[in-house]
Amino acid sequence: MTDEIDVVVDARTRLADDVVEFVLRPVAGGALPAWEPGAHIDVEVGDVDGDRLVRQYSLCGDPADRTAYRIAVLRQPAGRGGSAWLHDRVVVGDKLSVRGPRNHFPLEEAPGYLFLAGGIGITPLLAMARRVAAGRAEWSIHYGGRSRAAMAYREVLADVAGGRLTLVPQDESGLIDLTAALDAVPPGTVVYCCGPESLLAAAEAACAARGLRLRTERFAPKDVDPAAVDRAFTVTIASSGSEYFVPADRTIVDVLLAAGVDILTSCEEGTCGTCETTVVAGVPDHRDSVLTDEEQAAGDRLLPCVSRCLGSRLVLDL
Template structure:
């Protein structure tokens, strides 16, 4: 149930979600997100931005996207305080890993998963720094809670331009983990500038698919659902997820664009053709998991643990 709703920036609302009977909410760790099932066929993922120690509620912040697909508009127009809402999760595909120090880079609403991370590393006594960019100060959520910290650099675009990533990332620092969340333009720029950093230090979370992630030839192949004992053809114009649904094989799904990881499925044999924006290069290389909403197969048959 939506127990509370407040404005935290221009075009951004924070929802406080509680169980109707007052039972504790599920435990979670920094970087986790939940699915809000807004109505049939409309499911959206939002990063948790509250305190993991507070088991009375879950909190998310939602930006109204003018060119969105309807999720944020539904939250703003229809999800009033007191309204029931179905929640799935939490799940964590953006976990905070142990490191000697941390560099956080956030763009706009990308600050939401970063907030609990900062609280956690501060409590652990680890050095950290945040560089937080946005269009204007008024549009930057939770600015009041961050602006007084000496560890935080606030970069409103209308005052200071874009974040100077060459200055922020120009020199690799041993033992530092980098966490970045925000629009695709920021993520791509950070990824480019981290090529000289040690492998594995950069951790990103995307809200949308990488441009061109789904490109490539679309040929038919067979998929074997091992547990269901079904073999189906995946035509050029259909996804594994669609074929599984038509065959009565259940797959948990959410974004259906290869960004959230909900439909991640073990691969028993065959060679996946990864077209997602979620798996790391190392996970792709191993070839033992696939996101069935967008990815395909390089081999004639793919055997999945479904």
Template sequence: MSTPHSPDGETLLTVTRRRQAADGVLDLTLARPDGGPLPEWRPGAHVEVLLGNGLVRHYSLCGDPADRSGWRIAVLRTSASRGGSAHVHDELHVGVPVGVRGPRENFTFRAMERCLFVAGGIGITPLLPMVAAAEAAGVEWRLLYGGRSLASMAFLDELAVYGDAVRTVPQDQFGLPDLAGYLGAPDEKTLVYCCGPEPMLTAVEDLSRTWPAGTLRTERFQAAQLPSDTVDSAFDIVLSGSDVTLRVPADRSILDVVRDARIPVPSSCTEGICGTCETEVLEGEPDHRDSVLSVEERESGETMMICVSRSRSPHLVLDL
């Protein structure tokens, strides 16, 4: 039996379960109305949830990848919500239909001899199935999980089964977690997975600069801040499929210019965090400004996120 799709590739699902996972955190399960299996996914994957009125939000899958009967997400209601989290909390009740695209895998888990997980607040969501995968694979692992308070930290009951491998650090009791002490010395046999608020991600990135390349993997829920001295310049792009050359002004994105030329390109977040608009670069040097590609992927220059990234060279040739 096929999965029901709308013309734009959206999968039509229904909310089948809803519970409060912590203060301000809603735990939802989405499933096919006909009960059929959903596509496979791996720990770290996320889906795009279409909330109506043009709102599209990206949420990590935090359930069991082996359970294809439903997709589980958890959504934090934020005071600075632009409408997404408020809509989820106020409108997505059991039985309500919702459009979903994906899953997308930009933050995939790879078992290593040793894994260190660092979660801040709702950043626990993509790490929850990673921890389960590490445990199942017999990998040595630890999790540092920080939050404003115990009441605000979701899934503590599920994490309790791992005992001392999980360290919870509620800020109202213990202050900020000791990231330097937790990470320790650089180790080429250790992978670090981190997801949380921007200050935590920045701190972990700074502490990991001396670690071997590829040992830190992060996921952001919002775009990283660009340096204050960042300058945008105009450049040309060549679309290899039509040999058309387009000028990208300093105040516009590649995605904007390509769409103006009526070239269909998939995109979603327009902030460089979802990976939907990843495009192959055939010639030229991208100026990467996304929060998806790893250091190694950026250095290779093989792809770029055209919603935010620009060019260091006078022109780029793109596989469009």
């Protein structure tokens, strides 16, 4: 289980409309755990309507700087209150608890990269752009947002990317031209995309049509296949042999937590990867938005907050 780290808010900066950056330093001093581009941390955001919420935010600073974590938070008016709590209540000097970092969106080695960012989806891609800018790979980035005023890090990104950046404020230029962006990349290019579901779905369809490798990170869960059936099954804990019945209307995490099984969880939507668990036996029914198609096909892990079983029994490495 990942240990909690107590941090203090060292700086808070308004980056764009409804976007605030927080710089977090360890209360105890010393070096924070290392991270790579694409990583996120879990942030405990306090009591919201009586619930203690945990939210995930991408790290968008410099991985070489182990003295601080840097996150950017978009206020989500239709959210569950976590982002509003950070915007409205957290000031410089306040202490927070974080866990991680974790990385389910790693930057893999490739001869070329195309980054597609929509809105606050720029946060994990900024660190990636910095990394590839220091190397020899061919790359470019297309960054879309509602308006220039709503686009965080646009000046920083212009300095990093120069002529490789295509800025697409929707009120001036419409949406990112995926056809032009994807048709321009050479073979072997890996596409990284983060942003709203409309952009992700369009990128998935366009990349599949061209045979391009695509890595995505979602802030909201994908729709479950309408043909999926919620069946009851049994979960066995490999370390103890204990068995637990999971009815059709409950999740694995729900059942295990109620039984006192120690399992770390956070979003309970299949988007953060916190509860990822190794599968010892059985066939998972994957319903997450984290694992790649190849990782799901391997069947050796699942996210028990949303995924289920295609048979009658799963054995989990817990």
